[in-house]
Amino acid sequence: MYRSHTCGELRSENIGLEVKLAGWIQSIRKFGSVTFIDLRDRYGITQLVVEEDLEKKPLGREFVLQIIGKVRERSNKNPNISTGEIEIFVSEITVLNKSVTPPFTIQDDTDGGDDLRMKYRYLDLRRNAIKKNIELRYAVNMATRKYLHQNNFLDIETPFLIKSTPEGARDFIVPSRMNAGQFYALPQSPQTFKQLLMVSGYDRYYQIVKCFRDEDLRADRQPEFTQIDCEMSFVEQEDILNMFEGLVKYIFKEVKNIDYSENILKITWDDAMWNYGNDKPDTRFDMKLVNLKFPLHAHPNRKDISHLINKPDFKVFDEAETVIGIVIPGGAEYSRKQTDELTDWVKRPQIGMKGLAFIKVNKDGSIKSSFDKFYNETELKNIADAALASPGDIILIVAGKEELTRKAASELRLLMAEKLNLRNPESFKLLWVVDFPLFEYDADNNRWVARHHPFTAPKPEQIDLMINNNPAIKDPENYLQHPYANIKANAYDLVLNGNEIGGGSIRIYRKELQQKMFDALGMDEKEQHEKFGFLLGAFEYGAPPHGGLAFGFDRLCAIIGGSESIRDFIAFPKNNNGRDVMLDAPAFVDIKQLEELNISIDIQE
């Protein structure tokens, strides 16, 4: 062993001890004939005092040293580090390896840009800021395993070389040398395997497992990512929600020492869209949307208040499908400059609104609005009252096409919360969203697509409706009238601070219903058999009721770590073009390799 202790271990009670340390030079400072070295390893930093003449042994940042020396009290204590009470008076110093000057500083605030850091990821990983993320990731991993172990789950490995059944996302495929012309696919998730394990009777399964999707990468998506993948048999939705909110609370306790004891609110997808304009709302703050007008997705149980804004002269509202307001506490004070800035913000191409309307409810009760040419004070006041605005508030209003406007309102809500400091990354708020629509309508092909995936069951009370109706859409114009449009999925998402961290569903476990689902997706019998014959087969031999959930492990770690960037929580991430710039991969391969695999490159124009 090259060391007797780590660089984070020695304390004042070790004073007088002769020790051997090994680590990296974080910094060197010379004072006359004495040299002070901060020696760093994974566990911390220890100050070394060297009186030896180092002329013949030139040292530099990131050199690897082994030293022998005696622990002594430090005159100039450093309360910021755990070893700050002591230093090592060095008697012997060995350079285990040299280092050229690193391309960026190994500091929390490094001077290295993103590209440089990725190219030299092995140096970037030395920085404390990244190291604590990697350690946090491990802590979440272990907490997950402990909890699931205590609850009788088995970690069972599922294969990586499987069959391509593209549904939604693209598969990565792998040519088979031994089966010429054929390909494996890398799993987008172990979905069908975990269901087979339920059929096999392993009633509680989990895996922390890599999954692969060949998608065009948006910022913060990775072609390979990690899931906490779970499945249970003989359960209903409520059992799954209980089990996995338990898991997240356990992780909070183990990793962050946070007692998340409050009940986790459960809201329907309809309510989420109505109140927040999206299905993963940040509920650390309230600021619900005010739906002043809506065309299609009227909420089944909410009152239509569109008469309040109904005014043919005001085209902005009159010609809009959807009009949504948000009450911002204290916003009545906003200056012209501030409202102009917000207007510019919603007009950015990413948001795409034509403008921003507002009503200010002044502290004295008077009303001021950007559209008071069209509405008298009573009318404005009625709108403000319906929106539950208080004196001092502003109501920001967006109007336009439904989907775009909902999204804009949702984004605006987050922006305003940011400005009001309501999105503290160290504060955590969980939320279940349930009762998603089972299907979405695919206008291009005039058929249904599964909103979650084709294995999700409808609500138990809607199974008959699904089985007894023909999924074909005879009247595309009125697809919303088709009975399938109203089927809700027995599915659930877990949302943390406005991010979907996990999602799942109760699964179909009867062959007849699964076939009906495949029918609805436009798969004929032959295709069903080719792609999912094994699953339909398994359902013939006594499949139990089952359901599950998968967490996006990278994102879960990032959010618990107080960040929204998953890349800093992955040891060796890829960039937005799916490249590993450190390895310089992907890369061209030897023609002989391709020949053995019976493929050739054939670049499409």
Added chain:
Amino acid sequence: MYRSHTCGELRSENIGLEVKLAGWIQSIRKFGSVTFIDLRDRYGITQLVVEEDLEKKPLGREFVLQIIGKVRERSNKNPNISTGEIEIFVSEITVLNKSVTPPFTIQDDTDGGDDLRMKYRYLDLRRNAIKKNIELRYAVNMATRKYLHQNNFLDIETPFLIKSTPEGARDFIVPSRMNAGQFYALPQSPQTFKQLLMVSGYDRYYQIVKCFRDEDLRADRQPEFTQIDCEMSFVEQEDILNMFEGLVKYIFKEVKNIDYSENILKITWDDAMWNYGNDKPDTRFDMKLVNLKFPLHAHPNRKDISHLINKPDFKVFDEAETVIGIVIPGGAEYSRKQTDELTDWVKRPQIGMKGLAFIKVNKDGSIKSSFDKFYNETELKNIADAALASPGDIILIVAGKEELTRKAASELRLLMAEKLNLRNPESFKLLWVVDFPLFEYDADNNRWVARHHPFTAPKPEQIDLMINNNPAIKDPENYLQHPYANIKANAYDLVLNGNEIGGGSIRIYRKELQQKMFDALGMDEKEQHEKFGFLLGAFEYGAPPHGGLAFGFDRLCAIIGGSESIRDFIAFPKNNNGRDVMLDAPAFVDIKQLEELNISIDIQE
């Protein structure tokens, strides 16, 4: 929740309780109006008593039931199962799902053949014989994690989509859609990544991780397999051996409740080859080989006793490169039939010997030999004495080309031990084999190949020899005279019951030495940079001394489970053609998929 208890949970203290169970019908027996059902789940079997008329509810094997009933004492107790004291008097029975008749019986001794079991793997996994393997695998997994966690190791995930650097085995490759004409490779192991993590300062790393090798599959090899992959910094060989024999002992204790307290013997590769004819000897028994004659791989410290058999008339020995004997206790009693059978066995093509010679040392001290035409009794006695044979023993002798003969002797040793019941799968014997040759000679290309891998360091005292000599082999005939032929690796294998369960090495951590290694393997500077530029780069920035080890997780589990077949310890294995017969993968894919990936199928003649 569909159940209040599992089928393995109820005991006599639960008598009188109303319970809800769910599970599969293992068997049904009718006695008049009463039906007895064995209901099975992952946890066990519980007997149900149904008095309801089941005429209208036809049940069968593997149906999924939910029942409500009362626990009562069983009149006819079954001491073989944990719930054998009780039964459930059923008041309500619900068929959750039906089953058609399974293609084989769900029993420990099933009537299903291998192919059928693989096709219906989801049914095969229901069998208790397989279930206990999957559970054992999980237990080994958790014990591994617990031990490594206690020892400060971090589980850090490394990427699956990496760069192809074929060395030895073939890579599986993955076409990149976003980088036309380029390919990722799937990792054969996370070797270089774990070394980079050491460079990054994460001084104790582990992962239980899938690895991929596109090799022609021998029996019991899988294209995807699992490793326990570990690496440590600031360590020497001894530190690693201590850490990981600790791990295996911990696994024995946790999983099998075996106290493996004895020290693990450590032998050199030279000794292993000398004494057992192979580098992964089964040391549950002794029966060392007797090296009567050897040409090339003379052991450095062993006496040459070839004069004992030196007799030009006896061509079998005289023309052989190598002659090896094995003393079999009690073998003097073998009949002619028995020695003939053994002769046939060594003459099989898999072994490839021309025959088997023997010397019997009879209980009365007399000697009988298959070749006593050529040797007088004293000569035979001298051989027997040198072999340390006792009265009653037989010495079996094989002779021929060195490599083949060693292998034959090694196989014969295992066969004889098998016959003598010395290979009890429930008895465990660990062994370290160390000091492997660093290089093997590649006659086809007249260059060196790395015996372990190109990152393995030579013994510290041989580093200078390696750096100061040119690896080029000027005189191929006498390659054994080249200084590189004598370099030993700082490498080690852990052997359990004659199987290599783990192996590793101290790594090269200086750029100069790593380049010398690549030179020796015939890689020019350009190729070194293209393939391993990132690693050589990392070694410039302060790489610490480090080393590691990887366990073959599938095999480790199989051996601990008392089996030599890894397939029964993998939930969804592939067959010997690399096919998943359940999924029917690999398979042909849509031409559109290939077009997007810029490849086409081009089957070689």
